[in-house]
Amino acid sequence: MAETGRNSRPFELLELKGKQGRQYELLTPDGTAGHVRDDSKGGGWKNLNRYALACALLASLNSTLLGYDIGVIAGAVLFIQEDLGISEFQEELLVGSLNLVSLIGAACAGRIADAVGRRWTMAIAALFFLVGAGIMGVAPHFSLLMIGRLLEGIGVGFALMIAPVYTAEVAPASSRGSLVSLPEIFINIGILLGYMVSYVFSGLPSNVNWRLMLGVGMLPALVLAVGVLLMPESPRWLVMQNRIKEAEIVLFKTSNDEAEANVRLQEIMDAAGIVSDGSGGTRSSLNSEGQGVWKELLWPTSPVRRMLIVALGVQFFQQASGIDATVYYSPVVFNHAGISGKSGVLLATIAVGLTKTLFILVATIWLDRLGRRPLLLTSSIGMTVSLSVLAIGFLFLNITPTDDIPAAPSDTSGPTFVAVLAILSICSYVAFFSVGFGPIVWVLTSEIFPLRLRAQAMGLGIVVNRLASATVALTFLSMARAMTIAGTFFLFSVMAFLSAIFVYIFTPETKGRSLEEIAKFFESDSDPSPSPYSLELKGLPQDGHGIASPRFGHIRKHDEEAILMAPEGHVGLPLEDTDDLLLLRHDSLTGPQSGASRKDLMNKVKAIKKQGNRSSPSFDTPRGASSSPL
Numbered sequence: 001m002a003e004t005g006r007n008s009r010p011f012e013l014l015e016l017k018g019k020q021g022r023q024y025e026l027l028t029p030d031g032t033a034g035h036v037r038d039d040s041k042g043g044g045w046k047n048l049n050r051y052a053l054a055c056a057l058l059a060s061l062n063s064t065l066l067g068y069d070i071g072v073i074a075g076a077v078l079f080i081q082e083d084l085g086i087s088e089f090q091e092e093l094l095v096g097s098l099n100l101v102s103l104i105g106a107a108c109a110g111r112i113a114d115a116v117g118r119r120w121t122m123a124i125a126a127l128f129f130l131v132g133a134g135i136m137g138v139a140p141h142f143s144l145l146m147i148g149r150l151l152e153g154i155g156v157g158f159a160l161m162i163a164p165v166y167t168a169e170v171a172p173a174s175s176r177g178s179l180v181s182l183p184e185i186f187i188n189i190g191i192l193l194g195y196m197v198s199y200v201f202s203g204l205p206s207n208v209n210w211r212l213m214l215g216v217g218m219l220p221a222l223v224l225a226v227g228v229l230l231m232p233e234s235p236r237w238l239v240m241q242n243r244i245k246e247a248e249i250v251l252f253k254t255s256n257d258e259a260e261a262n263v264r265l266q267e268i269m270d271a272a273g274i275v276s277d278g279s280g281g282t283r284s285s286l287n288s289e290g291q292g293v294w295k296e297l298l299w300p301t302s303p304v305r306r307m308l309i310v311a312l313g314v315q316f317f318q319q320a321s322g323i324d325a326t327v328y329y330s331p332v333v334f335n336h337a338g339i340s341g342k343s344g345v346l347l348a349t350i351a352v353g354l355t356k357t358l359f360i361l362v363a364t365i366w367l368d369r370l371g372r373r374p375l376l377l378t379s380s381i382g383m384t385v386s387l388s389v390l391a392i393g394f395l396f397l398n399i400t401p402t403d404d405i406p407a408a409p410s411d412t413s414g415p416t417f418v419a420v421l422a423i424l425s426i427c428s429y430v431a432f433f434s435v436g437f438g439p440i441v442w443v444l445t446s447e448i449f450p451l452r453l454r455a456q457a458m459g460l461g462i463v464v465n466r467l468a469s470a471t472v473a474l475t476f477l478s479m480a481r482a483m484t485i486a487g488t489f490f491l492f493s494v495m496a497f498l499s500a501i502f503v504y505i506f507t508p509e510t511k512g513r514s515l516e517e518i519a520k521f522f523e524s525d526s527d528p529s530p531s532p533y534s535l536e537l538k539g540l541p542q543d544g545h546g547i548a549s550p551r552f553g554h555i556r557k558h559d560e561e562a563i564l565m566a567p568e569g570h571v572g573l574p575l576e577d578t579d580d581l582l583l584l585r586h587d588s589l590t591g592p593q594s595g596a597s598r599k600d601l602m603n604k605v606k607a608i609k610k611q612g613n614r615s616s617p618s619f620d621t622p623r624g625a626s627s628s629p630l
Contacts (some may be wrong), residue, residue, distance in 0.1 A: 030044035044409075048175050054295050056179040058231050062122055062225040063131045063183035067190020068220060069152060071353060072213045074328055075198025075346055079210040084142055088477055094476030097146065098153040102466040105157020110459030112158075115294075117142045118166040118234040118455075123157060123225060128155030130221040138213025152217075160462045165455055168446035169236040170254050172264070174518035180446055187629050188360045188434065190220070191327060192353035199346040205606055236451055239268045243498045268451065271629035288335065293456050302451070303522045307459075310506055311445045314376075315461045317499035318441045319468035321383055322492035323433050325476040327352070332477070337394070337422035348423055355427040371511040373503065379436020380500030383429055387493035390425035393418050394486035437499070441465075447510055450519035520572040538613060 077091055086094070105128070113121040128151050135148030163183040171179040197216055199210040235254070238247035248265055255261035268274075300308055326333070330352055331345040340344050363375060396418055449457040479488045510518050 011280040012461045038426065048178070049172060049254055049256055052171050052175070052179060055170045055231055055238035055254065056182045058224075058227040059122065059163045059166045059170075059184040060182040061220060061227055062125055062163040063157055063186040064190040064193075064220045065125070065152075065217070065224070066156045067187035067192075067379060069156070069190075069218050070187075070192035070324070070327055071194020071349075072198055072217065073098075073194070074331055074349060075195065075202065076213040078331060079213075081207045083206045083210065084145075084567065085302060086142055090142060092474050092477055094142075094146065094149060096470050098149055098156060099324065099473055100467045101150045101153030102157035102160065103470075105154040105159075106161050106360040106459045106462035106466060107157070108459075109158045109462075110350070110456030111162040113162055113455040113459075114237075114240070115163065117168070117237050118162055118365045119228055119231050122166070123228045123232075125155045125158035125162065126221045126224040126228070128152065128158065130218055130225070133214060133217035137211050137218070137428035139211075148214075155221075157462060157466065160465070161455070161459045164442040164446040165458050166234055168443070169454075170232075170250070172255055172260065175368060176443070176447065178364050178368050181360070181367055182445040183442055184434075184439035185357070185360045188353070188438075189356040192414050193351070195322070195346065195350045195353040199343070199350060202343065202346060235265075236268050236454075239265075241449065244269070244274065259330060280412070293453055296453065297324040297460060307448050307453075307457070307522050310448060310458065310508070311461045312464045313502050313506060314437070314441045314444055314499075315465040316468050317380075317495065317502060319465055319472060319490075321387070321437070321499060322432070322472055322476075322489070322495070324440075324469045325472045325492075326429065328473055329354075329476055330426065331573060333426065333485065334419070334422060337419045337420075339419050351423060352426055352430055356430040356434050356438075359431040359439055363435040363439050366435075367439065368511060369444070369511050372444060373507055373509045374435040376440055376503045377436075377500055378509060379432050379438075379440075380496055380503060381617065382432030382435075383437070383496040384428035384493050386425050386432060387489050387496055391486045391489035391493060393425060393486070394489065432505065444510065446506070448518055448522065515570050554580045 073095060077094060080086060080094070082092060105125075109121060109125075112124065128218075132148045132151030132153075132155060135151065136145055138147075139145035139148055167180045167182060168176055192212075198213055201212050203209075204212070232250045232253070233246070235247040235250040238250065247268070248261070251261040251264050252258065252291050255264060296304060297308070330349045334345050334348045339348055367375065375450075444460045445458055446454070476488065479491075483491075508521065510521075
């Protein structure tokens with residue numbers, strides 16, 4: 001051992017013995033027991049639990065309902081206008097009212113989901129959509145068409161809230177981001193199907209084709225209604241109802257091993273305030289019936305206020321950049337850019353739908369690898385550039401605010417380069433939207449709130465989302481007439497730029513954390529940097545020289561082995577050729593730039609491995625480190 005300087009202190013070696021799945025048993029020199037869970041292997045789709053994936057896929061059918069409606073109404077409204085002779089205002093009302101009425105569904109869905117469960121809330125969403133689509137398909141006039149549209153809107157409010165909440169509560173932390181992004185994938189699949197169905201039926205008589213387009217929306221609702229019967233209930237909701245055994249069964253099926261399931265169950269029970277009653281049973285120390293939830297959301301404490309700022313902010317900016325207006329009115333935009341004929345316009349919308357669907361898959365693959373913040377920032381900047389280019393393209397048309405904004409495609413055509421630029425810019429815009437703000441908004445909103453608030457807070461987020469969407473959809477044609485299409489897209493680009501600033505300032509990284517750990521972060525205001533390791537120690541002192549947090553810091557790579565640099569003064573070194581994990585403790589080590597050098601650490605560890613020695617060697621930190629004793 002090198003001479004220890006005045007400001008140097010030795011490391012203490014904590015040996016982790018035994019391994020069950022990804023759960024390590026800990027034994028310290030003084031006999032303290034604990035465990036470490038290793039979540040560093042996999043993430044995203046790698047080592048994904050198949051049962052959890054099946055649950056997420058079924059839940060995501062809720063989002064197909066909304067996606068199909070968005071896609072099909074863009075084409076159907078062209079023929080509804082021709083058949084029923086609706087005005088521009090009625091067209092805006094027909095398109096935008098769904099988002100406005102979905103506020104009702106979103107506001108009610110949280111309380112209903114807490115009362116009857118996540119699974120049956122999905123059944124309610126399917127029922128509203130089934131009835132609404134059927135009425136729209138046979139509506140003889142505009143009034144009945146609107147009634148069906150309003151019923152669909154309520155179903156959309158339910159679906160948007162429940163799909164990401166259910167998926168987040170079923171999914172393991174290591175793959176939660178990828179699984180919770182599935183609803184956004186299914187929205188895009190639904191949009192693409194809506195575009196394609198519109199194109200397929202466009203050749204039929206105008207008094208028949210739009211009815212078939214809208215009536216086909218009953219099919220995914222029927223599939224969802226049957227799928228609900230095959231799905232398990234959310235384990236977190238079951239714990240809220242004190243149905244621990246049922247929750248345990250679901251967690252065993254959705255976890256990668258028994259140890260992980262046990263840890264997840266304990267975390268959920270702790271978050272829900274479930275404690276032992278001393279006779280082998282359990283009781284809840286928290287109110288699980290929902291009383292006081294809205295009071296806590298409307299008059300929030302500081303931690304809840306921070307959660308609300310993040311959740312409501314990203315929900316608002318997702319729609320404020322104009323994504324729904326671009327998708328709903330893409331036929332109008334393409335026609336105004338010079339693409340003539342209904343078939344040409346509908347084919348262009350299919351290109352947009354394909355782009356949106358392909359790039360949401362990219363986000364799903366990278367969401368649990370790169371994290372939420374990098375993808376959100378990339379998305380915001382990309383949308384800003386794409387919308388600006390689109391607006392500049394429309395400036396070349398020299399359209400004045402008094403020029404007519406066609407509600408349906410005509411045979412007139414503008415400059416060819418503007419048409420090409422419009423297609424490329426809109427495809428670029430939806431691509432950047434799909435890699436970030438499309439899926440991640442739902443992931444963030446579903447994972448940052450504690451269990452007692454999650455469902456109803458998600459409903460509040462949907463209210464903000466749908467209100468922003470309805471405002472954009474109801475006013476797009478009017479804005480385009482008042483300030484030109486170019487001016488409208490410039491406004492959207494400004495909102496996209498502001499979203500980048502918001503994400504940079506307010507949005508934390510949540511990758512790799514359990515839902516309960518994320519809630520603790522907002523409550524403790526600790527370092528938001530995630531780690532693939534979680535630690536639970538029992539009996540260690542809590543006086544600043546022991547474990548002050550159940551979470552480690554950053555993972556760093558050196559010589560192809562991971563070094564864990566921990567805020568509490570710990571370094572974890574996974575040994576790839578053994579089933580052991582070494583944990584080195586030293587109070588002066590606070591980050592990758594302090595304490596002993598990584599090279600020195602690795603040399604010591606390699607020596608330990610070579611000698612087969614698991615005793616407690618000492619490591620020296622360089623001069624200048626903290627002199628606080630162990």
